[in-house]
Amino acid sequence: MHLPHRLHLFLVLSLLLTSSCQQAPREYKQTLLVFGTLVKITLREVDPALAQKYIAQIRKDLNFMHKAWHPWKPGPMGRTNALLATGGWFSANPSVLPVIKRGIELARITNNLFNPAIGKLIGLWGFHQDDAPKGPPPAKKAIDQLLARHPRMSDIEIDGLRMRSHNPAVQLDFGAMAKGLAVDRVIHYLRSQGVRNAIINAGGDLKVIGSHGDRPWRIGIRHPREKGKVLAALDAYDGDSVFTSGDYERYYIYKGRRYHHIIDPRTGYPANQSTSATVILKDAATADAAATALFVAGPSGWQVIARKMHLRYVMLVDKNGRIIMTPAMAKRITLIDTDRKPIIIQP
Amino acid sequence: MTRADIVLLLLAILALPFVYLHYWQPTTAGTTVRIMRGETLVRELALNKDRRISVDGPLGVSRLQIKDGKIRFTDSPCTGKVGIHAGWLSHSGDFTACLPNRISIEIMGSGQYDSMNF
Numbered sequence: 001m002h003l004p005h006r007l008h009l010f011l012v013l014s015l016l017l018t019s020s021c022q023q024a025p026r027e028y029k030q031t032l033l034v035f036g037t038l039v040k041i042t043l044r045e046v047d048p049a050l051a052q053k054y055i056a057q058i059r060k061d062l063n064f065m066h067k068a069w070h071p072w073k074p075g076p077m078g079r080t081n082a083l084l085a086t087g088g089w090f091s092a093n094p095s096v097l098p099v100i101k102r103g104i105e106l107a108r109i110t111n112n113l114f115n116p117a118i119g120k121l122i123g124l125w126g127f128h129q130d131d132a133p134k135g136p137p138p139a140k141k142a143i144d145q146l147l148a149r150h151p152r153m154s155d156i157e158i159d160g161l162r163m164r165s166h167n168p169a170v171q172l173d174f175g176a177m178a179k180g181l182a183v184d185r186v187i188h189y190l191r192s193q194g195v196r197n198a199i200i201n202a203g204g205d206l207k208v209i210g211s212h213g214d215r216p217w218r219i220g221i222r223h224p225r226e227k228g229k230v231l232a233a234l235d236a237y238d239g240d241s242v243f244t245s246g247d248y249e250r251y252y253i254y255k256g257r258r259y260h261h262i263i264d265p266r267t268g269y270p271a272n273q274s275t276s277a278t279v280i281l282k283d284a285a286t287a288d289a290a291a292t293a294l295f296v297a298g299p300s301g302w303q304v305i306a307r308k309m310h311l312r313y314v315m316l317v318d319k320n321g322r323i324i325m326t327p328a329m330a331k332r333i334t335l336i337d338t339d340r341k342p343i344i345i346q347p
Numbered sequence: 348m349t350r351a352d353i354v355l356l357l358l359a360i361l362a363l364p365f366v367y368l369h370y371w372q373p374t375t376a377g378t379t380v381r382i383m384r385g386e387t388l389v390r391e392l393a394l395n396k397d398r399r400i401s402v403d404g405p406l407g408v409s410r411l412q413i414k415d416g417k418i419r420f421t422d423s424p425c426t427g428k429v430g431i432h433a434g435w436l437s438h439s440g441d442f443t444a445c446l447p448n449r450i451s452i453e454i455m456g457s458g459q460y461d462s463m464n465f
Contacts, residue, residue, distance in 0.1 A: 132427035222465035227434020
C-alpha cells in the first residue's frame with residue numbers, strides 16, 4: 001500500500017472514530033422555582049444568550065400567571081371569588097376572564113368531574129395553604145353542607161366583560177388546569193421566538209416542541225405506587241402534552257389512611273378508585289383537566305369522559321394496580337417496571 | 348499491506364470497544380445529580396459513590412442519601428414531604444423538591460429519558 005492509500009485509510013478510520021463524538025447540539029437547561037413548583041426548561045439548538053432572554057421572559061410570564069390565578073392568596077382570582085360570592089354583576093379582570101371561560105367549557109365537557117367551582121371544598125380539606133394539611137379530615141356534615149349547594153361552573157354567567165354567579169357557594173380554584181394553561185402559553189411564546197426543539201416540564205407535567213435531534217423526545221412516566229420505578233415510557237412528538245394526575249404526591253396520612261388533593265366533586269371526598277391517570281393531547285390545558293376528570297371517573301367511568309373529550313391516548317392505573325389503556329395509547333407506550341399486562345379498552 | 352498498515356488497523360480495532368462504550372452504549376440511569384437551593388447549584392455529585400448529604404435551606408436542613416446509583420430525600424423540614432414521597436430517583440430527567448425549603452434535586456446524564464412525567 002502506498003502512502004496516499006495509507007493516508008486514506010487513516011482518514012477513513014479517523015472519520016469513523018470522530019463521527020461518534022461530534023459535538024452534540026447545544027442544549028440549554030434551566031430550572032425555575034416559579035408557579036408554585038419547579039419548572040424545567042430544556043432548549044436545543046438555541047444560542048445561550050437568546051436562551052437566557054427567553055427564560056427571563058418565561059419567568060416573568062409564569063410569575064404573572066401565578067399571582068393572577070392563585071386560588072387563595074390575594075390577587076385577581078381572589079377578588080373575582082369575593083365578587084362572585086355577592087351574586088351581583090361585576091367587570092371581570094382580563095387576566096382571569098379567559099381562564100374562567102376555558103374552565104366553563106372544560107367542566108361541561110368532563111361532566112363536571114373537572115370542577116373548578118369547588119374551591120370551598122378543597123379549602124375545607126386543608127389544601128388551600130402552602131403547608132400540607134396534617135388532618136383530621138373535615139367533618140362529614142361540613143362536606144355534605146357544601147355538596148348540597150352544588151357549586152358548578154355553569155352557575156357563572158358571562159356577558160361580554162361582565163360576569164356574575166347564581167350560586168354563592170362557587171369559589172374558583174384552577175389548580176387542575178392552571179399548569180396546563182401556563183405550559184401552553186410558554187410553548188406558544190417559545191414558538192413565536194423561533195424555538196424549534198424544547199421541553200417545558202412544570203412539576204412533572206410537560207409539553208414538547210420538535211424533537212431531540214434525530215429522534216423524538218423520550219418521556220418516562222413514574223410508577224404511581226412503586227417509588228423509584230418507571231411505569232412506562234413513550235416518545236413525545238411536536239406539540240404533545242403529557243399530563244398525569246395522581247394521588248401519590250400531595251397527600252397526608254391520618255390514622256393510617258391516605259387523603260390526597262384530588263377531590264371528587266360528587267362525593268366531596270378524595271377520589272378513591274384510581275392511583276394515576278395519564279393523557280396525551282396537543283392542548284395542555286385540556287390534558288390537565290382531562291387527567292383530573294379521568295382520575296375522578298376511575299375504571300368504571302373513564303370511558304364516558306374519554307369518548308366525550310375524543311381522547312385517543314389514555315392510561316389509567318386503578319386502586320388495584322390494574323393498568324387500563326386505550327388501543328392508541330397501547331401502541332405508543334412501553335410498560336417498564338411492571339409485570340402487569342395492560343387491559344386495552346376502546347372507549 | 349505493510350506492517351504499519353496492520354498496526355494502524357489493529358489500533359483502530361482495539362479502540363472500537365472503547366468508542367462503543369463511551370459514545371454509543373445507551374445508559375439506563377442518570378450519572379450525576381444536581382442539588383439546587385432555589386435556582387442556584389449547590390453541588391453536582393456522581394451517583395456511583397454512596398454518601399449522605401445535608402443541605403441548608405431557609406426552613407432548615409434537608410437530608411439526602413445516595414446509594415447504588417440512586418438518590419432520595421431522607422428528611423426535610425417541609426410538611427408536604429413531596430420530596431420524600433418521590434422516593435429514590437435514578438433516571439435522567441427525573442426531579443423532585445422540598446419546595447418550602449427551596450431544595451431540589453435533578454438527575455442529569457444521557458440516560459433513557461429526556462424528561463419525567465408524574
